[in-house]
Amino acid sequence: MIVVTGANGKLGRKVVQELLKRLPAGDVGVSVRDVDKVRDLQERGVRVRQGNFDDSESLLYTFEEASQVLMISSHSLGEAAVRQHQTAINAAKKAGVRRLLYTSQMFSSATSHFSPMNVHAATEEMLQSSGMAFTSLRNGFYAASAIMWMGDALETGELIAPEDGPVAWTTHSDLAEAAAVILTEQRYDGITPPLTASEAMDMSAIASIASKALDRPIRRIVVSDDEYRIHLVSRGLPKAMVDMLTGMFQASRLGDFSHTNPALENLIGRSPVNFSDFLKDSLINA
Numbered sequence: 003m004i005v006v007t008g009a010n011g012k013l014g015r016k017v018v019q020e021l022l023k024r025l026p027a028g029d030v031g032v033s034v035r036d037v038d039k040v041r042d043l044q045e046r047g048v049r050v051r052q053g054n055f056d057d058s059e060s061l062l063y064t065f066e067e068a069s070q071v072l073m074i075s076s077h078s079l080g081e082a083a084v085r086q087h088q089t090a091i092n093a094a095k096k097a098g099v100r101r102l103l104y105t106s107q108m109f110s111s112a113t114s115h116f117s118p119m120n121v122h123a124a125t126e127e128m129l130q131s132s133g134m135a136f137t138s139l140r141n142g143f144y145a146a147s148a149i150m151w152m153g154d155a156l157e158t159g160e161l162i163a164p165e166d167g168p169v170a171w172t173t174h175s176d177l178a179e180a181a182a183v184i185l186t187e188q189r190y191d192g193i194t195p196p197l198t199a200s201e202a203m204d205m206s207a208i209a210s211i212a213s214k215a216l217d218r219p220i221r222r223i224v225v226s227d228d229e230y231r232i233h234l235v236s237r238g239l240p241k242a243m244v245d246m247l248t249g250m251f252q253a254s255r256l257g258d259f260s261h262t263n264p265a266l267e268n269l270i271g272r273s274p275v276n277f278s279d280f281l282k283d284s285l286i287n288a
Contacts, residue, residue, distance in 0.1 A: 003067050004185055005031040007053060007090070008074030010039045012146065013105065016178030017072060017185075018043060024186045033064035055086035061093035068094075070185055072103045075125070079242055080117060087125040091132050101135040103185065108140050108170065108196040109259060115252035117245065126193065137190050139181060142172030142198030142266070143259045145280050148208055151250075154237075155220050156285070161209045162223045164230045164248070167255040168202035170262050171277040180269040195265040199274040202260045208281065215282040227252065 004021060008014040009032035021030050027047030034040055037052050044050040053064035055076055065071055071094050076083040087104075094102045110122035122138075129136040148171055155161035180197055184190055203211075209222040225233070227248055234244045253259065266274055 003029055003031050003049070004070045004072070005033055005049075005065055005068040006072045006074070007033040007055075007064075009043070010034050010036060011074060012174050013144075013178055013181075014072075014074045016174055017074075017181045018048065020179050020182035021185065022046065022048070024182060031064070031068060033061065055090055058089050058093050061090055062097050065094050065097035065099055068097065068099050070101045070103065071099050072181060072185060073105070075105045075118075075122070079246065080121065083118075083121045084124045084128075087121075088128055091125075091128055091134070095132055095134055099134070101137065102129065102132070103137045103139060103181070104129060105181075106138045106140050106193075108142050108198060108261065109253070110138070110140065111258070114258060115249040115256070116254075116258065117249055119253070119258070135191065137184060138193045139177075139184070140194050140196050141177050142170045142196060144177075145171040145173045145199075145275075145277055146284075147171075148277075148281060149284060151205065152208065152212070152220075153233075155209070155212070156216075159219060160221050160223050161205060161212075162225055162230070162233060163205055164227050164251040165224055165255050166205045166251050167257055167260055168204045169254055169259040170196070170198035170202045171280075172197065172199045172266065173275045173277075173280055176266060176270060176274045180266055183269045189269065196261055196263040197266040197269070198262045199277055200262055200264075200267065201277065202262060203277060204254075211278050211281050212285055215285045 006014050006018050009018050031049035033053030037050050040050050051064035053060045073090050076086045106122040111119050112123040126138050206222045209220045212220040
């Protein structure tokens with residue numbers, strides 16, 4: 003059995019849908035906080051169990067009889083996320099899981115300015131130390147995050163952000179399909195190559211795409227990191243989120259998210275979704 007954690011989320015739900023195209027429903031399980039949100043999967047024959055990264059016993063129960071587990075990274079930040087991932091790794095090992103897969107990101111690094119990369123690096127170290135067979139999926143930067151990067155530009159017509167660099171924006175749907183292929187075809191041991199779309203774009207390109215899609219100007223305005231922090235604080239964002247968002251731009255202008263790789267295309271057997279098309283559709287249908 004393959005068990006997917008976080009199956010209520012954007013990526014986890016799509017992975018399960020891809021697995022169901024390839025496997026009988028009885029070979030798929032999900033670990034979720036709220037089982038009521040996946041009743042449709044249960045009705046299709048998927049094994050549904052309640053699991054919580056803060057509750058090792060619940061994870062031990064939900065990982066029961068699993069040969070592989072896909073651990074979707076926690077939404078928590080910093081040490082809390084690392085602690086939750088360690089709990090999940092320990093539970094998977096205790097449950098006898100043969101192979102543990104984890105959704106990392108393309109520039110997992112302990113020294114990255116973007117704090118989630120530090121969590122991914124720490125988790126990969128824990129996986130390597132666990133003694134278990136593992137695969138760390140070095141996913142490209144989620145394309146859906148581009149809307150968040152734009153801030154309130156859609157309302158104001160001004161995309162205000164610090165200097166940035168190109169990002170290999172990659173859709174959840176493509177990454178979900180790749181994860182399903184890796185799970186069912188036993189691809190990749192250890193750390194994967196970057197699983198990215200075929201091109202990288204910066205915020206100026208995003209502003210241009212948005213302007214054409216909406217048929218009104220979206221101006222790219224570059225501000226300093228300090229000015230950006232003040233702007234975020236004025237919107238009521240907590241310090242941890244302000245630090246993370248500022249660090250995201252610092253990392254991007256260093257080129258952390260700019261590299262592309264054909265590994266994703268090779269896995270899914272087609273060209274990844276074009277980011278320009280994805281963004282246009284997202285903005286028009288928003």
